[in-house]
Amino acid sequence: MKYYIIAGEASGDLHASNLMKSLLKKDPAAEFRFWGGDLMSDVSGIVPVKHYKDLAFMGFLEVAKNLGTILKNIKFCKEDLQKYNPDVLIVVDYPGFNLRIAEFAKGLGLRVVYYISPQLWAWKEGRVEKIRKFVDEILVILPFEKDFYKKHNVDAHFVGHPLLDAISDLPQINIEKFKADHHLNEKEIIALLPGSREQEVTKMLDLMLSVRSHFKEYQFVIAGAPSLPRSFYQKYVDKNVHFVSNKTYDLLRSSKAALVASGTATLETALLSIPEVVCYRSSTISYEIGKRVVKNIKYISLVNLIMDEEIVTELIQSELNTKNLVKELSAILEGERRDEMLKNFTKLQEKLGGKGASDHAAEVIVNG
Template identity: 35%
Template sequence: MGLFPPDAGLRIAMVAGEASGDMLGARLIDAIRARRPDARFVGIGGPKMQAAGLESLFPQETLAVRGYVEVLRNLRAILAIRRELKAKLLAERPDVFIGVDAPDFNLAVEHSLKAAGIRTIHYVSPSIWAWRGERVHKIKQAVNRVLALFPMEPPIYQAAGVPVSYVGHPLAESMPIVPDRQGAREVLNILPRQAPVFTLMPGSRQGEVDVMAPLFIAAARLIAKEVPDAQFLVPLATRPTFDRFEQLLWRLKAHQLPIRRLFGHAQHAMAAADAVLVASGTATLEVALAKRPMVISYKISPITYRIVKRKLQLPYVGLPNILCGEFIVPELLQDDATPENLAQALLNAWRDADYRAWLDGKLTELHHTLKQDSAARAAQAVLEVAEHG
């Protein structure tokens, strides 16, 4: 029996490796189906893509690992999935394959499929503008088109002769230009309404929560000492990360802190906050679009950090800073990511009204730049490749 049903008019394979890719992939599926109701989707995706209609052949969580050392621990399982997936797709020959982010996994799949004459698209440019810029040549060999989320990306691909479409970022569509802070506090029933609220976002993967949550909880403990009426929100995207955070609270004897765990509700938690402590990644862009002061932090294994640091091409790693071309929000990484530093930086941002007003203007300008009806643009580009090459 084949991967696609017999009535599939357009056969699309997709792979997304983590929660942010799952969100992007789900919106793209919806936008394609609006134009081609006969489209059918198979591959690897999370709950959002599956709800939108993707048949996931393998669990997405297996691919959601971070860093060189962490990938090595899971390498056998990841390579086995990639091998089996490639074999299935080469046998089935979908009309187009879309790799959603996860470049280390997807580019290898795309390279094999394109070499066999199957059209391929990579949705979300790897961060070639930040590090490992030489990857543009590998990408050229692997894909028929790149769908770029950020405006500084297309010129890089055009210079290398890679077909590219700037589609903007879907988050800019889903989040309002002017966030409703009081409305979010009402939805979350925060009382009193004007209480100081700090949102903690330790990551979307279990490995990130294991590393970042103890730091964030320790920072919250310090903030609570200085701001006794402070409240803390922690939105967690999946049941495994929710359970892991709950376990850490008890292990660290922090369950009596005013920390409220939320299953989902990330955008409400950001909008309701006075300031946000966030692990580096796509979530930093969400916080930026919510127009909130933030402190970006991240820790990885020392070996991975040394490798990555040598390859960095920019002085910052957080998306708000990269997109604005300057340090508009603090970054406390690796050895600088101590509870004391995180707490102090978050309190500084919360207390400085002039800084908050300046930051709001910067982030509003960024929001307008990224708002491009991205799902529709991405769907149009996919159909151009699938139907015309």
């Protein structure tokens, strides 16, 4: 079959690449055309129609400023999709863009599969109507999402979380070798994951690094995003602040703890059993708008949302400051808080149901 896949962010590139591997196992003659990133290219052997780094805009203001580019991309995608005429369109999260394309594809008579539901349970719940109208199968990766869709008379498939696939396949790591390979010293590591978009990293990284003088016995290592050039990070690097690119999982597994920007990385860190503090700060206007449109949500991190309790501390907006970072980071480096968090991470893995999400999703897609 011919598959047209749209992933608009780094996490979508990861999950879509693993889905492509599973599709190839079940459909060896599969042909792909896609919007995504380097991981999808590695699987398919072809370059994306558009790379996700040219698509990702964060926050209401950033979207508004880039609206012209977004609309041009939508127009181009519709034309390209029509020319390719796939057997199935697979859209991965990224709802503002993908729901428009899903509607267009359904109008062409194409089969539409939504892999990784947009977070409609948090905001824009009215978009469920679009899912019902324009999507043939919705494949969800969080346990509570199936019940959310059932409430709206949509039959969703819970396939499990694809991060468990990615993490369970990792080879064992030699921490001393990792340090040597990346010219790190012998000190224990605190990993810094400030996000993947330039404006996000700029807001987060200075704050994360503001704690350095309180933790001189540790070295800080920044996880570079593949969407940003190495040169972007150089101003942050010094003798005790290092930089590692495209090795985030290895960095986390070599670390004692992590400061992590809110997003998929908070869940990745937890599933790798690394204690963390979740950090979030956006522009004041974007945050104030966000507060008014997000409803019935007690937490911003996936870890806490899935467990429905505060497993990891979330420092949001003004709470994200040096004093609070020092306090929370100290608490997870040693002692009861660290032990409790690690126990809860084990429960989190159990709740997500184990590996196999990519295979389960491919089974639904290939066999209907």
